Amino acid sequence: MQMIVNVANAERLATEVFADVMTPPPPVDYLGWAESNIVFSQRESPMPGPYNRDLFFYFDEILRALSPDDPCRVVTMAKSAQLGGTVLANIFCGGSMDMDPGDFLYVHPTENNAQRWSKMKLSPMLKGTTALSKVFPSKARDGLDSVLYKERLDGKGAIQISGANSPASLSQVTMKRQVQDDLAKWEMNAAGDPETQADSRSQAHEFAKIFKISTPLVEPGCRISKAFEQGSQEKLYLPCPHCGHSQTLEWENFLANLDEEHPERSHFLCVEPNCGGVIEDWHRPQMFAAAKAKESDPQKPEAAWRASNPGAKRVHRSFHLWSAYSLLQSFERIARAWLTGRGNPASEQTFFNDVVGRAYRTLGDAPSWELLRDRGAKSERERGRIPVGHVIVTCGVDCQKDRVEWQVVAWGREHRRAIVDHGVFPGHISSDQARAFLDGLLKQGFANAYGRRLEIDVLAIDGNAWTDDVWGWAKRHPASRVIMVRGVGSEAAPLLIGVKKEVNRQGKRLPYSKRFFNFATSVLKMALYRNLAKDDQSERGYVDLPSGFDDEFYRQVTAESRKRVTTRQGFEHYVWVKDPNQANEGLDTHLQAEAAFIRIAGPTRALMDSVWERYERERDSVPAPVQGDLEDLLAQAPTPQPALAPSAQSARSRVRKLRIN
Structure with missing residues (x-):
């Protein structure tokens, strides 16, 4: 009886392993990955369907900045609420785990926020994205899949989800990439400053990427505003639909042309003195297309995102984006939100944070x-x-x-x-x-x-x-x-x-x-x-x-x-x-x-x-006159109250000596 023994070709195995090691990894293209993998449901977006660059063209440059091809280490995005920031963070996270896997840290303000994001955003993305569902377990197995920890089946990378309020979750880990979400809401924890703790988790990686993203809150002291100012301070320039002059859409311009009687007529005006054309809601898609055309002009390309602090671009790129640029927010809604909230500082703060994407400057001292x-x-x-x-x-x-x-x-x-x-x-x-x-x-x-x-x-x-x-x-x-x-x-x-x-x-x-x-x-x-x-x-x-x-x-x-x-x-x-x-x-x-x-x-x-x-x-x-005889009037008259509410003057004098603050 003959015995057949299969012997591996050691030379061939060694060659294959060497080739695998020496072959450069494919380029990390977050923009291309988003177009191939991100599909919005009707529940997630008013514009369901595959990721559409024409609708979100202003995200192109931010995704390029997150790529390894850009030398910057930190990317900051200060923005209005509901402007797609979570989508960008998810593309950065999911694309990294697919195209260039490694350990990824995603930090939220609190562990409760982290758990909610993991269940409502991350898990559906891992299960619903074909490229990710193949490499992440669909059920808990050997600790590879929990609410705050998701590990690839091949062990090449994992997602650690943490809360900034938990110093333990920000210690003893080294991460090549990370997202610091809702940064303005981070507060000091028992070990000190959570932002510093999170930044240090990527210190060992020379080519790390840290994505800081948030809606601003209160100035002074707003973390995302400080991060934006430390970076390149880039804003989006769009060509005027009338004269082609590139300019930013600024809140002050809109406020000057806000029609209180007819909010639906509110608009911007072109800042070019010789133009002054009216920029209305329906002009924005046209302006987006013109901006993209200027960027791709082989003769004289013109960047849509322009930096006020260009010296910082190599290390820290920072972007600001607000609701006027989003096709999901009409000029009329912006105007009505301001008319509803103005005059009430708490409502004004919400408006500036959520709609204008700016920190609200406080009066730190009380009035005299x-x-x-x-x-x-x-x-x-x-x-x-x-x-x-x-x-x-x-x-x-x-x-x-x-x-x-x-x-x-x-x-x-x-x-x-x-x-x-x-x-x-x-x-x-x-x-x-x-x-x-x-x-x-x-x-x-x-x-x-x-x-x-x-x-x-x-x-x-x-x-x-x-x-x-x-x-x-x-x-x-x-x-x-x-x-x-x-x-x-x-x-x-x-x-x-x-x-x-x-x-x-x-x-x-x-x-x-x-x-x-x-x-x-x-x-x-x-x-x-x-x-x-x-x-x-x-x-x-x-x-x-x-x-x-x-x-x-x-x-x-x-x-x-x-x-x-x-x-x-x-x-x-x-x-x-x-x-x-x-x-x-x-x-x-x-x-x-x-x-x-x-x-x-x-x-x-x-x-x-x-x-x-x-x-x-x-x-x-004026109260209606009371009809009736004298007894009726006396019966309906207010009953004198007993002395049950001592004045602040007399009561305070009695208890001041005993006051214990």
């Missing part, structure tokens, strides 16, 4: 308390009364060890507000005395200019400390009228959002979870200080001050300022600080009252005209 005091002293309106036009009433309550402080604010159209009254109740929130005072505050009402007494619509009480005691009082009142709140210092936090379902040690959901809200203290402070500085009563956002408040109230309202601080590790960031010798309950209670108004009017604080008209009809008018 002396100027506010003097303005209030001149007011003809006494504290405790509501001025004309302010028809919604809210209250903020702050709990201390020995007292409960409150502030009532009335709200009107055009983001205007009026401080009505502020006071102090002695006793802890758990005491029967303090609770009785708060019950009375909800019932007593405040007189307006027409003699009507308007009760508090929504009261927001601080539930961050003594939560169970606060809940013990709050649950006695309807959730539609009393809510619990706690402040969140992050400048990226939503203005008002429900606290996640909280459970006790036994895993049972706590009853107050349904009416417990986080609110963005930092954003509201910046907005309040801008509005307090306004001295024109007709201006949107004006804050009406009454007479009768003492100096201490104004010192409290202006007690904090946004300052740059340096950590022990030497990293700088911005936080709100106050004089340790100055109480700030006047500021806290005002912000809580504003949180209560947001609960009524929503984040934009822009109620429909019909809603305002209803409130004004019901509350801002």
Whole structure:
């Protein structure tokens, strides 16, 4: 019986391995990869179908900058919201893992963001893209596929997904490429500055690529704005459809030609003095085509992206793009978004961040308390009364060890507000005395200019400390009228959002979870200080001050300022600080009252005209005359309230000695 033994050709194997090692890798062409692999579904995009360069031609140069052919190490993109930044990051990530695999780091602001992106964006891309589905496992196998870690089947590369709030996830890894997503929302973690930690993960690679991408937030201190300024500062130039002069589309140009009566007519004007032609919505595809033609002109090519800091291009290329360039955003929508938000600093910040793609410059210091005091002293309106036009009433309550402080604010159209009254109740929130005072505050009402007494619509009480005691009082009142709140210092936090379902040690959901809200203290402070500085009563956002408040109230309202601080590790960031010798309950209670108004009017604080008209009809008018005999009149007259709301002056004097900040 013969035995056949197959012997490998060692020489041939060695030759094949040598050839494989010596063969240069194919060029990394992210643009070509996107055209071949990216297909948008109807759920993902209003323009479903394969990646179309004609619609997103402005992404071409950014994808070229991410390629190994460009010598730059860092690519930054400061942009408006919903402008395709995540698509670019996904192309960079997916294309790298397919064409030039290696270890890839994708960092989000928090681990919760990271998990959500992995489940909703990355996993569908890995499964739905043919080139990637072949090399990534479809099911968890030997730890190769988890929410925060995706490894190729051949072991040639993996995607590590991390949160900037977790220093452990940014340590002990070396990455050739990485994405730093939503960079402006990154905050200091327990080990220091997460951006520095992430950058160091690519330090060992000479030809690393770091893609920083985000919508800006607040200046000074905005990470993505700082990164843009450190880079080449490139902006997109488009030819005028009338004269061909290349220019950028600037917000100031659009604002000067924004038609308030007919927002649909808003437009740009050509900056060429001899032209001045109108640039309208429908001109943009024509301008894109002309810009591409100029770039490819063999005789005299003209770059669409031009740098203000060209010396940085070899190391750091930075790009800025905003909604006016996107075919997914009409000029009319941009105009209406501005008309809705202007005059309210919090809404203006959202507009500049999400629509214009710029950081919102803050007033770091509070307005002078002396100027506010003097303005209030001149007011003809006494504290405790509501001025004309302010028809919604809210209250903020702050709990201390020995007292409960409150502030009532009335709200009107055009983001205007009026401080009505502020006071102090002695006793802890758990005491029967303090609770009785708060019950009375909800019932007593405040007189307006027409003699009507308007009760508090929504009261927001601080539930961050003594939560169970606060809940013990709050649950006695309807959730539609009393809510619990706690402040969140992050400048990226939503203005008002429900606290996640909280459970006790036994895993049972706590009853107050349904009416417990986080609110963005930092954003509201910046907005309040801008509005307090306004001295024109007709201006949107004006804050009406009454007479009768003492100096201490104004010192409290202006007690904090946004300052740059340096950590022990030497990293700088911005936080709100106050004089340790100055109480700030006047500021806290005002912000809580504003949180209560947001609960009524929503984040934009822009109620429909019909809603305002209803409130004004019901509350801002002379009461109908009461008919009947003397006994009927006496029965219908307001019942005198017991002395349950001591004035801020007298109560504060009684508790000042016992105050514990």
